[in-house]
Amino acid sequence: MKIEKMTVDAVRNLLSEWDQGEATSHQAIETQVSEMLQKIKIEGDTAIRSYTETYDHVTLADFRVSEAEIDAAYQSVEPAFIQAMTHAKRNITSYHEQQKRHNYMDANEPGIIRGQLIRPIAAVGVYVPGGTAAYPSSVLMNVLPAKIAGVPRITMVTPPSETGVNPYILAAAKIAGVTEVYQVGGVQAIAALAYGTESITAVDKIVGPGNVYVATAKKQVFGQVGIDMIAGPSEVVVVADACANPRFIAADLLSQAEHDQRSRAILVTPSLQQATAVAAEVEKQLRDLPREAIAREAIATYGTAIVVNSLAEAFEVVNVIAPEHLEVQVTDAMSHLAAIHNAGSIFLGAYASEPLGDYLAGPNHVLPTSGTARFFSGLNVDDFCKKSSFISYTKDALKRDMNDVIYLAEKEGLDAHARAIKIRFEEE
Amino acid sequence: MKIEKMTVDAVRNLLSEWDQGEATSHQAIETQVSEMLQKIKIEGDTAIRSYTETYDHVTLADFRVSEAEIDAAYQSVEPAFIQAMTHAKRNITSYHEQQKRHNYMDANEPGIIRGQLIRPIAAVGVYVPGGTAAYPSSVLMNVLPAKIAGVPRITMVTPPSETGVNPYILAAAKIAGVTEVYQVGGVQAIAALAYGTESITAVDKIVGPGNVYVATAKKQVFGQVGIDMIAGPSEVVVVADACANPRFIAADLLSQAEHDQRSRAILVTPSLQQATAVAAEVEKQLRDLPREAIAREAIATYGTAIVVNSLAEAFEVVNVIAPEHLEVQVTDAMSHLAAIHNAGSIFLGAYASEPLGDYLAGPNHVLPTSGTARFFSGLNVDDFCKKSSFISYTKDALKRDMNDVIYLAEKEGLDAHARAIKIRFEEE
Numbered sequence: 123m124k125i126e127k128m129t130v131d132a133v134r135n136l137l138s139e140w141d142q143g144e145a146t147s148h149q150a151i152e153t154q155v156s157e158m159l160q161k162i163k164i165e166g167d168t169a170i171r172s173y174t175e176t177y178d179h180v181t182l183a184d185f186r187v188s189e190a191e192i193d194a195a196y197q198s199v200e201p202a203f204i205q206a207m208t209h210a211k212r213n214i215t216s217y218h219e220q221q222k223r224h225n226y227m228d229a230n231e232p233g234i235i236r237g238q239l240i241r242p243i244a245a246v247g248v249y250v251p252g253g254t255a256a257y258p259s260s261v262l263m264n265v266l267p268a269k270i271a272g273v274p275r276i277t278m279v280t281p282p283s284e285t286g287v288n289p290y291i292l293a294a295a296k297i298a299g300v301t302e303v304y305q306v307g308g309v310q311a312i313a314a315l316a317y318g319t320e321s322i323t324a325v326d327k328i329v330g331p332g333n334v335y336v337a338t339a340k341k342q343v344f345g346q347v348g349i350d351m352i353a354g355p356s357e358v359v360v361v362a363d364a365c366a367n368p369r370f371i372a373a374d375l376l377s378q379a380e381h382d383q384r385s386r387a388i389l390v391t392p393s394l395q396q397a398t399a400v401a402a403e404v405e406k407q408l409r410d411l412p413r414e415a416i417a418r419e420a421i422a423t424y425g426t427a428i429v430v431n432s433l434a435e436a437f438e439v440v441n442v443i444a445p446e447h448l449e450v451q452v453t454d455a456m457s458h459l460a461a462i463h464n465a466g467s468i469f470l471g472a473y474a475s476e477p478l479g480d481y482l483a484g485p486n487h488v489l490p491t492s493g494t495a496r497f498f499s500g501l502n503v504d505d506f507c508k509k510s511s512f513i514s515y516t517k518d519a520l521k522r523d524m525n526d527v528i529y530l531a532e533k534e535g536l537d538a539h540a541r542a543i544k545i546r547f548e549e550e
Numbered sequence: 551m552k553i554e555k556m557t558v559d560a561v562r563n564l565l566s567e568w569d570q571g572e573a574t575s576h577q578a579i580e581t582q583v584s585e586m587l588q589k590i591k592i593e594g595d596t597a598i599r600s601y602t603e604t605y606d607h608v609t610l611a612d613f614r615v616s617e618a619e620i621d622a623a624y625q626s627v628e629p630a631f632i633q634a635m636t637h638a639k640r641n642i643t644s645y646h647e648q649q650k651r652h653n654y655m656d657a658n659e660p661g662i663i664r665g666q667l668i669r670p671i672a673a674v675g676v677y678v679p680g681g682t683a684a685y686p687s688s689v690l691m692n693v694l695p696a697k698i699a700g701v702p703r704i705t706m707v708t709p710p711s712e713t714g715v716n717p718y719i720l721a722a723a724k725i726a727g728v729t730e731v732y733q734v735g736g737v738q739a740i741a742a743l744a745y746g747t748e749s750i751t752a753v754d755k756i757v758g759p760g761n762v763y764v765a766t767a768k769k770q771v772f773g774q775v776g777i778d779m780i781a782g783p784s785e786v787v788v789v790a791d792a793c794a795n796p797r798f799i800a801a802d803l804l805s806q807a808e809h810d811q812r813s814r815a816i817l818v819t820p821s822l823q824q825a826t827a828v829a830a831e832v833e834k835q836l837r838d839l840p841r842e843a844i845a846r847e848a849i850a851t852y853g854t855a856i857v858v859n860s861l862a863e864a865f866e867v868v869n870v871i872a873p874e875h876l877e878v879q880v881t882d883a884m885s886h887l888a889a890i891h892n893a894g895s896i897f898l899g900a901y902a903s904e905p906l907g908d909y910l911a912g913p914n915h916v917l918p919t920s921g922t923a924r925f926f927s928g929l930n931v932d933d934f935c936k937k938s939s940f941i942s943y944t945k946d947a948l949k950r951d952m953n954d955v956i957y958l959a960e961k962e963g964l965d966a967h968a969r970a971i972k973i974r975f976e977e978e
Contacts, residue, residue: 259958542805
């Protein structure tokens with residue numbers, strides 16, 4: 123792990139170097155994905171079946187996973203799994219229920235009513251990766267906020283395999299309350315959800331993580347359907363003072379580093395001594411990790427202990443990085459919330475370890491990466507709702523306001539707009 | 551205007567025919583926009599200056615519009631304009647202020663605090679079209695929700711012209727409280743806002759309408775920055791019963807049709823007599839419109855009076871179309887709100903004419919088009935905020951929950967996640 127004394131501007135430059143390194147052209151992938159989407163849009167199930175044979179090496183008669191299969195999977199997993207997932211579900215539900223919103227309406231001016239309706243999106247598709255990256259916890263994180271929003275149709279898609287769908291994924295679907303599950307993965311799944319096929323009805327919005335093909339397909343169908351966000355590799359920034367425990371910090375940094383070779387694990391501290399201790403601990407703890415190779419590469423590429431002049435400067439660095447996960451391992455951590463503007467999820471104090479948020483604490487673990495916490499938010503109930511405004515005016519109320527409407531419409535050269543108001547006060 | 555008796559399924563088919571007609575390949579535009587973005591990303595102001603000469607035929611020393619110019623424009627426009635815009639600002643502000651949200655925090659379990667912070671986005675760019683499509687009302691609609699959200703930096707960009715920026719646009723900026731304005735338009739403006747140049751600092755999110763080049767550029771930079779939505783031509787659906795006034799309905803349909811040859815103006819009614827009366831009125835009112843040519847083409851292409859079996863079926867059709875604007879011109883209009891699931895903005899009763907919402911009523915006029923009201927919402931204060939979750943756990947609280955976290959982490963093969971929890975309870 124590198125240790126570097128840096129200014130806020132130096133961090134800004136480092137980030138832009140890193141971004142340039144990542145910005146390999148995906149033109150070939152873009153083109154391939156675009157062609158696949160077009161073909162599936164036209165040929166439907168036939169094209170999906172053919173791509174599934176090519177990419178997943180599985181021949182499927184029927185994409186749908188039956189409810190009997192889901193029930194059987196649920197029965198087959200350990201009771202401890204059901205219990206832990208049910209605990210997680212309880213916390214995720216109680217946290218996200220606080221995000222539910224009310225319609226509003228004002229009736230303060232005579233004859234005028236104005237308001238906003240919040241409605242659940244009618245149909246949502248959840249992409250769940252398969253293979254070695256099958257995370258049942260993500261099923262809960264993607265599905266439960268949709269349930270709380272009141273989405274009536276939630277469809278899950280996940281890649282097929284020769285041995286069937288991972289039973290933990292199916293058990294998670296059962297716990298989350300999803301009954302419509304298809305064994306379709308990759309670009310095929312995104313196309314089916316966006317355009318619909320003979321056997322899969324299109325949805326209005328697609329959420330859930332996936333590889334670069336899935337992410338590219340989601341970006342390309344954006345506008346045809348809604349999508350949640352464009353996610354990159356996981357990342358954590360730990361802000362620590364001299365009093366923090368370097369063993370805890372190193373363990374938390376490595377919990378991100380083990381995700382992906384491109385994961386970023388960064389310490390920001392005003393204490394050079396702390397930086398040195400954490401770097402030594404990271405090296406020590408790396409040795410006996412099952413996923414050592416991945417974590418080691420991530421630490422070698424991006425693992426950095428940034429030494430700054432003060433805690434205030436540390437939070438400036440945080441806001442420039444806008445990390446997915448931020449740990450604040452300093453004395454009286456909560457008192458620093460006001461300084462934090464850009465972060466997906468914030469973990470306060472020595473015992474709020476990031477993996478706690480991945481599984482159990484309740485906040486969502488689907489979070490904005492690569493600095494997008496500047497403008498994206500973690501997945502939440504709003505992502506599964508849409509808003510409609512409404513107005514009602516009486517004739518008298520319109521009469522009071524008509525002159526300004528007519529004036530502005532004519533100023534913008536939109537005479538038919540002006541006339542729509544005038545005609546209501548003209549004799550036939 | 552065509553009159554057709556249709557089922558809900560027939561409407562679905564008609565929409566998908568229309569969509570296929572619209573879905574001309576933009577591949578050439580995509581490529582051109584992508585090349586321009588890349589060039590501006592690398593060359594900055596030099597490239598912007600050169601594109602501005604090519605496309606806007608203007609040579610600029612400085613892109614920034616000075617505050618003196620903004621003040622001068624404000625002084626130069628008619629007092630009636632200032633008065634009408636100030637009236638609009640008052641209504642837009644009071645409507646959108648109801649969208650402001652609070653942080654939440656729960657502290658119900660011993661040692662555990664969980665919550666969500668709402669923060670304004672730090673920097674937002676507002677694109678304002680120029681030329682004949684310069685709409686000062688849009689400046690208010692895009693800027694005021696950002697102001698209410700608390701966005702500290704709001705930057706406006708608008709195409710240059712030989713005669714300078716439209717004074718009504720600058721006066722609107724002054725009324726909305728924007729002081730940072732640049733004369734840069736098209737793809738150049740989007741690139742400058744997304745990547746930054748020597749003279750224009752990058753923003754975190756870009757909002758505002760534009761032509762197909764602007765829309766394509768916005769979609770391409772999505773992910774690097776946030777964007778509001780991908781907007782198509784304006785559209786209105788009027789649901790009317792036999793009692794509604796066909797003159798009002800025809801005038802409202804034409805107020806959308808005059809926007810663009812591709813605008814959609816649709817009547818849905820259970821009354822064949824009403825459909826016939828509206829079609830006759832549309833033809834009659836078309837004759838003396840200044841923008842007759844545009845409106846006539848829009849009506850010829852898309853203008854349709856859909857006759858259905860019942861009012862209930864009319865609202866089913868509405869939910870399939872998911873219109874940008876919906877007028878409900880039926881007796882006791884508000885009682886039908888429960889039937890409306892997909893619509894950008896809803897106008898209830900004979901006097902809630904759609905242009906009233908474009909200028910003065912208060913709800914936003916930046917609304918989802920082309921059926922995207924299924925998942926997008928009109929521009930609102932949430933679009934200018936982002937959310938961060940936070941948690942704080944004491945050692946005892948973590949001890950209570952640790953087993954389930956460790957179990958789930960190990961189940962997903964993420965041992966470093968499990969160890970980050972375990973290490974907090976191990977002796978050094």
